[in-house]
Amino acid sequence: MTTAVxxxxxxxxxxxxxxxxxxxxxxxxxxxxxxxxxxxxxxxYQEWKSQRDKANGQDKGSGP
Ligand SMILES: [Zn+2]
Numbered sequence: 001m002t003t004a005v006x007x008x009x010x011x012x013x014x015x016x017x018x019x020x021x022x023x024x025x026x027x028x029x030x031x032x033x034x035x036x037x038x039x040x041x042x043x044x045y046q047e048w049k050s051q052r053d054k055a056n057g058q059d060k061g062s063g064p
Pocket of ligand 1: 040
């Protein structure tokens with residue numbers, strides 16, 4: 001008989017910022033986005049959000 005380790009049926013997702021894998025049930029999932037993204041915690045979410053806001057804000061006044 002093969003001894004198989006019984007893993008709990010947990011789906012892991014990668015954090016959008018640090019790529020750390022976390023159980024989906026524990027991941028932070030912001031809903032106000034066009035697509036689904038996961039974060040290992042609110043710290044990564046805040047950092048991602050600030051970068052996103054900064055990127056969006058660069059539309060004005062940039063360019064040749
Ligand atoms: Zn993270």
